[in-house]
Amino acid sequence: MMIDLWRKIKKGNLSPVYLLYGTESFLINETCHLIIQSTIREEEREFNLSAYDCEETPVEVALEDAETLPFFGDKKVILVKNPYFLTAEKGKEKVEHNMKRLEQYIEEPSPFSVVIFTGLYEKLDERKKMTKMLLKQTEVFVASPLNEQEIRRWIAEHLLASNVTIEEKAADLLLQLAGTTLTILANELNKLTLFVGQGGTITEETVRMLVPRSLEQNIFVLIEKVMQRQLDEAFRTFYDLLKNNEEPIKILALLANQFRLIYQAKSLAAKGYGQQQIASLLKVHPFRVKIALGQAKLFSVEELMRIMNDLAEADYQMKAGLMDKRLVVELFLMKLNEKAVS
Incomplete structure (x- = not known):
């Protein structure tokens, strides 16, 4: 599901609203980065990329931004962090959020904005009307820890941008030496990619030479x-x-x-x-x-x-x-x- 979503984003098939949640912060951040990269050019990001924290700011402020025309370019991206009102968490009701306003936006999202809701939540409260609506009407990605097969697919996808391949035995050794933490693996893969160059192949010997044991x-x-x-x-x-x-x-x-x-x-x-x-x-x-x-x-x-x-x-x-x-x-x-x- 994760790889399919990333490939869809890379092809420019973007949804107006995304809901990204789970315990793997690295995957959430990587998916956010990919959406931003595929939506707005780097020189436009100063004007057309905004972030709001629901623990500090009412959600309607972010929605007003989403409905405001981009200053430069055709698109803008709005990050809405920590939407705790989608969970069963208590004690964070310091900010009053207009749920009716959010419902209206989800029903009719802005054509020139991509809104991304992100939260490090293991699960959402699916009894809530707003949660049900977002899960049903937006592009949802649950960032859970990857199993071994998924990590291997993630490694191959990570290397795809540099047209680099990795031998199966090299991937085995990389996982043995670096472990399964994605942040560490990403750093090691970037180092290996730089060494073999565009279009190169990462071999077992390359991994043994460059990757230190955890x-x-x-x-x-x-x-x-x-x-x-x-x-x-x-x-x-x-x-x-x-x-x-x-x-x-x-x-x-x-x-x-x-x-x-x-x-x-x-x-x-x-x-x-x-x-x-x-x-x-x-x-x-x-x-x-x-x-x-x-x-x-x-x-x-x-x-x-x-x-x-x-x-x-x-x-x-x-x-x-x-x-x-x-x-x-x-x-x-x-x-x-x-x-x-x-």
Whole structure:
């Protein structure tokens, strides 16, 4: 749906009113930018692009602007942020909004304006007349977190503007190294695009050369190296993290989070839950569950329980100041390695 909407906008098939809401602010901002880019030229934006916040300004002020002819050019864009009156949120009724006026505008929108309602809301109150009307009569985009397949489509679409392609293995590695946060992925893709140039292809080697591992990915590597009995490599990764000013207590916390996820994913999978179901229950991205399930094959449930007890003990020693923080992590890695050997 997202890619279809973007392609429609790029072709100039614009709607007079958009409703963009959800928890993925990056997708909302990117869609807004695309609408603006497709509606008004850059030199016109100073005069024909306006933004209003419903928590500060009555919505009818924005509508009056939308009904005022553009100063230069043929079109104008009006951003209407935080339309809380479409939700069940309480305590924000500081501004009185004329809903009748908004109804009239939705029924007969200005032919020379594009109005975009945007809000970081997980859901709207569909019992409200105004919400029902907007959902029915406007172009709606719900910016929810993307699953792995959607992220791969988003990556391909993001590169399309530069006529750049990415190999499947390169996309795999990019997701492993950079994670699934769209802001980070966009920055890495821009860097890779600049390197390969217009019409180029991003290869696995290009990604390996240019994309640094995220902290979470380094934790993943740390666990993998220990389980592969490559303790030297595991310690090298740990020391690299310390050189990058990562605190031992943060590293230990991330190790605990990852092992907890591995344990939970393994337990749920044993009960017959699928990857998407596990992700939904644990409220994490499905790609993280995919990685955790891969690592879960290296451990029994009993081993994971013992490891989590070891991590709890290490956390106590670190916070109580009973031992040097760096030494605490080193001893935990050595103990983990002993389990891998046995």
